[in-house]
Amino acid sequence: MSSERPRLLLIASGWQVFREYLLRSIGTRFRVHLFHTAEPTWEREYITGWTVLPSTIDGPAMAREALRLNDAGPFDGVLCWDEGRIHATAHVAEALGLRCGDPAMIWRLRDKAQTRAALAEAGVPQPRSVKVGTLAQALAAAEEVGYPAILKPRGLGASLGVVRVDSPERLREMFAFTRDTKAPDPVVYASDHPVLVEQCVTGEEVSIDSVVADGKVTPLFLARKVVGFPPYAEEVGHYVDADDPLLTDTAFTSILQATHTALGFRDGWTHTEYMLTGTGPKLIEVNGRLGGDLIPYLGELATGIDPGVLAAAAACGHPLDVRPTRRRVAGIRFCYVDRDDTTIAAIRFDPATLPSNLDQAVTIAQPGAVMSPPPKGTVWGRVAYVTAVADSIAECARTLDAAQASLRITTSPLEESLGRPVIALGDEERPLGRNVG
Numbered sequence: 001m002s003s004e005r006p007r008l009l010l011i012a013s014g015w016q017v018f019r020e021y022l023l024r025s026i027g028t029r030f031r032v033h034l035f036h037t038a039e040p041t042w043e044r045e046y047i048t049g050w051t052v053l054p055s056t057i058d059g060p061a062m063a064r065e066a067l068r069l070n071d072a073g074p075f076d077g078v079l080c081w082d083e084g085r086i087h088a089t090a091h092v093a094e095a096l097g098l099r100c101g102d103p104a105m106i107w108r109l110r111d112k113a114q115t116r117a118a119l120a121e122a123g124v125p126q127p128r129s130v131k132v133g134t135l136a137q138a139l140a141a142a143e144e145v146g147y148p149a150i151l152k153p154r155g156l157g158a159s160l161g162v163v164r165v166d167s168p169e170r171l172r173e174m175f176a177f178t179r180d181t182k183a184p185d186p187v188v189y190a191s192d193h194p195v196l197v198e199q200c201v202t203g204e205e206v207s208i209d210s211v212v213a214d215g216k217v218t219p220l221f222l223a224r225k226v227v228g229f230p231p232y233a234e235e236v237g238h239y240v241d242a243d244d245p246l247l248t249d250t251a252f253t254s255i256l257q258a259t260h261t262a263l264g265f266r267d268g269w270t271h272t273e274y275m276l277t278g279t280g281p282k283l284i285e286v287n288g289r290l291g292g293d294l295i296p297y298l299g300e301l302a303t304g305i306d307p308g309v310l311a312a313a314a315a316c317g318h319p320l321d322v323r324p325t326r327r328r329v330a331g332i333r334f335c336y337v338d339r340d341d342t343t344i345a346a347i348r349f350d351p352a353t354l355p356s357n358l359d360q361a362v363t364i365a366q367p368g369a370v371m372s373p374p375p376k377g378t379v380w381g382r383v384a385y386v387t388a389v390a391d392s393i394a395e396c397a398r399t400l401d402a403a404q405a406s407l408r409i410t411t412s413p414l415e416e417s418l419g420r421p422v423i424a425l426g427d428e429e430r431p432l433g434r435n436v437g
Contacts, residue, residue, distance in 0.1 A: 005029060005030055005031045006029075006030050006031070006076040006077065006312075006316050006318070007030070007031045007033065007073060007074065007075050007076050008026065008030040008031065008032050008033070008075065008076060008077050008078070008079055008312050008315065008316065009032075009033050009035065009066060009069075009075045009077070009079070009092065010023070010026075010032050010033070010034050010035070010078075010079050010080070011035050011056055011062065011078065011079070011080040011082070011085050011088065011089045011092065012034075012035065012036060012037075012056045012080060012082050012085050013034060013036060013043050014081060014082055016042050017362060017364060018292065018293075018294060019081065020042060021297050021300075021308070022081065022290070022296070022307065022308035022311070023043060023046045023047075023308065024045075024046055025308040026046070026079075026308040026309060026311075026312045027046030027047065029309050029312065030076075030312050031048040031049075032046060032047040032048060032049075033047065033048065033049040033050065033051070033069065033075070034047045034049070034050040034051070035050070035051055035053055035056055035062055035065070035066075036051075036052060036053070036056065037052065037053060037054070037055065038052060039052060051065060051069070053065065056085050056088065057084060057085055057088050059087065059088035059089070059090065059091025059092060060091055062088060062089075062091065062092050063091050063092045063094070063096075064095075066078070066092045066095060066096055067095055067096065070096055075096055075098065076098075076316040076317075077093075077098055077099065077312060077315030077316030077317070078092050078093040078096065078098055078100065078101075078315060079311060079312055079315045080289065081289045081290040081311070083287060083289060083292075086106055086109075086110070086287075086288050086289050087103060087106045087107055087110055089106075090102055090103040090105070090106040091103050093315075098315070098317075099267040099268065099314070099315060099316070099317050100267055100268040102264070102266075105263065105264045105265060105288075106288050108263055108264065109263060109265070109286050109287060109288045110155055110288075111154060111155055112129075112152065112154050112155060112196055112285060113129075113193065113196060115263065115285065116129040116196070118262050118263055118264075119259065119262050119263070119283060121262070122261070122262030124255065124258055124259050124262055124283055125255065125280055125281065125282050125283065126282050126284075127150070127198045127199035127200070127201045127282055127284075128144070128145045128198065128199040129145070129196050129197070129198045129199070130144060130145060130196065130197045130198075131154065131193040131195070131196055132193060132195050132196070132197055133192045133193045133194065133195070135171075135172065135175045138151070138171060138175050138195060138197050139168055139171060139172075142165070142171055142197050145197060145198060145199040146199060146200075147165070147166055147167060147168075147200075148164050148166045148200040149164070149165055149197055149198065149200055150162065150163070150164055150165075150196075150197070150198040150199070150200050151163050151164075151165060151171070151174060151175065151177075151178040151195060151196075151197060152178065152195070152196045152197075152198060153178055153179075153181055153195060153196075154193065154195060154196055155194075160181050160378055160379065161177065161178045161179075161181030162178070162232065162233040163177060163178060163232055163233070163375075164200055164230070164231040164233075165231070166231075174231075175195070178195050179194055179195050201275045201282045202275070202277065203276040203277040203278065204224065204225075204275070204276045205225040205227065205273065205274070205275050205276070205284065206222055206223060206224055206225060206246065206273070206274055206276060207222070207223045207238075207271055207272065207273045207274075207291060207295065208220075208221070208222050208223075208246075208256060208271070208273075208274070209221040209223075209270070209271050209290065209291045209295060209296055209299060209307070210256065210260075210269070210270050210272065211268075211269055211311070211314050211320055211322065212260060212265055212266060212267055212268055212269070212270060212314070213267060213314060213317075213320055214267065215260070215261065215266045216257075217253075217256055217257045217260045217270075218320070218322050219247050219253060219256060220299060220303070220305055220307070220310075220322060221240050221295060221296065221298065221299030221302070221303065221305075221307075222240065222241070222244040222246050222247050223238040223239065223240045223291070223295045223298065223299075224238065224239045224240075224241070224244075224393070225237075225238055225273075226238065226239070226333075228374075229373065229374040229375070232374050232375045232378065234375075234378055234379075235293060235334075236333070236334050236336075237331065237332055237333045237334060237400070238293060238295055238298060238332050239298075239329060239393045239396060239397075240295065240298040240299050240301075240329070240330050240331070241302065241329045241393065242302040242324055242326065242327040242328055242329070243327055251280075252281060255274075255280075255281055256272060259272060259283055259286060260272075260286075263286060265286070265288065267314065267315075267317070268311075268314055268315060269288075269289060269290050269307075269310075269311045269314055270286055270287065270288055270289070271287040271289060271290060271291035271292075271295070272285075272286045272287070273285050273286075290307060290311055293332065293334075294385070294387065295332075296308075297330075297387070298330040298331065298332060298387065299330070301328065301330035301359065301387070301389050302326070302327075302328045302329060302330040302389070303324035303325070303326060303327070303328075304324055304326040305322060305323075305325075310322070328389050328390070328391065329389070329390050329391060329392055329393055329395070329396050330359070330387065330388070330389045330390075330396065331387065331388050331390075331393070331399075331400055332385055332386070332387045332400075333385060333386050333387075333400040333401075333403070334382045334384075334385050335382065335383055335384040335385065335386070335404055335407050336371075336373040336377065336381050336382060336383060337371045337372070337373060337377075337381070337383055337409065338373065339372075339373070340372040340373070340376050340377075341370055341372055341376075342370065342371050342372065342411055343368070343369070343370050343411055343412040344365050344366070344367055344368065344369050344370075344371060344383070344409060344410075344411060344412075345367055345368075345410045345411055345412050346367055346408075346409070346410045347363045347365055347366075347367065347383060347384065347407075347408070347409045347410075348363065348407075348408050349361040349363070349384070349386075349403070349406045349407055349408070350406045351406075353402075353405065353406040354402075354403055354406045355388075355399050355402040355403055357388065357389075357390065357399055358386060358388055358399055358402075358403050359386075359387040359388050359389050360385075360386065360387045361384070361385075361386045361403050361406065361407075362384060362385055362386070363383065363384045364382055364383055364384055365382075365383035365384070369383075371383050383407075383409070384407055386400055386403035386404055387400075388400050388403065
């Protein structure tokens with residue numbers, strides 16, 4: 001029976017704590033062959049084969065290996081959910097003649113300057129944006145778009161390097177922070193203009209995970225984003241409501257469709273972000289992959305739609321079942337330490353104080369880890385997270401508040417001697433997680 005399942009090539013698996021749920025469900029419906037840079041560990045339970053390669057960001061090299069494997073057993077689709085590898089994955093799909101095989105289109109999404117240019121030509125509403133390479137150019141661009149302005153790296157994700165500046169003085173202070181922020185993957189975006197200076201649009205920020213087939217966009221999960229640590233844009237939480245009115249708002253869904261059409265995205269999965277301003281939605285960015293931060297997992301909790309299986313089906317060009325089977329609200333909250341360079345001696349949730357209706361309470365940081373809150377610890381400063389399912393955002397938030405208050409962290413004896421906030425008073429502990437949601 002297993003030989004009758006479609007064969008899927010997966011490029012990299014990602015961080016187990018954030019991506020295992022996808023691979024677990026995909027493995028029940030597809031024969032998964034994994035391209036990775038190391039021998040698989042936790043992935044082995046869900047895959048039927050793997051190839052260890054020197055790199056998973058070298059698209060042409062992966063394409064050659066994929067063609068060799070395809071001769072022995074054809075692949076039905078190629079899938080990747082890692083932002084740094086989706087462009088390389090497009091080279092593989094192109095070589096195999098499969099869906100999502102358009103490297104130029106994926107590059108248009110990854111390079112935010114190209115995204116802005118394509119959407120401006122199509123008249124899709126978005127903030128004013130100017131690409132710059134020097135501080136002098138950034139100062140001139142900020143005068144053009146107006147203060148406050150947003151400094152943003154041209155090709156990163158997860159809000160890395162994004163900061164709001166309210167004056168020329170602040171821009172001078174923060175320009176190097178944005179310009180020099182790096183991602184784990186060594187992808188270069190026009191080194192002569194690596195920074196975007198953008199109009200600061202305000203309102204509520206949302207993200208939409210959509211499946212796209214033959215150019216038709218179907219929105220699935222809309223997440224209301226919670227941002228903390230200003231002036232930085234750390235994503236500290238999300239709420240997904242199966243009955244969010246924007247999912248059926250024709251004005252909004254028309255803009256979503258126009259965005260994808262302008263960029264030439266025709267098949268696969270996207271994670272698109274908008275700011276809901278007083279004059280309507282403004283496009284922030286489009287990513288050619290499943291959303292991060294467990295947003296698709298929240299979507300499954302809220303709607304019953306399986307994001308892993310659906311994304312794999314889209315990659316293979318199979319019929320897509322997008323019918324929800326439940327109507328709930330799901331949320332996530334990320335936890336951080338309070339000070340830079342905090343050495344964690346122990347971290348746990350107190351089961352006696354966790355709310356009974358909690359979905360998950362997961363520690364990410366390990367004992368011995370040195371952790372910092374944003375901006376030093378942007379994304380990688382998260383030490384734990386909690387998820388909940390409820391009938392409303394308000395109820396979900398109360399559960400997350402209570403769960404976060406159950407987090408217990410003790411720091412190292414050295415930090416205690418230096419006057420750092422060691423979370424041990426006699427035999428007791430107190431919460432250290434910062435409630436920024």
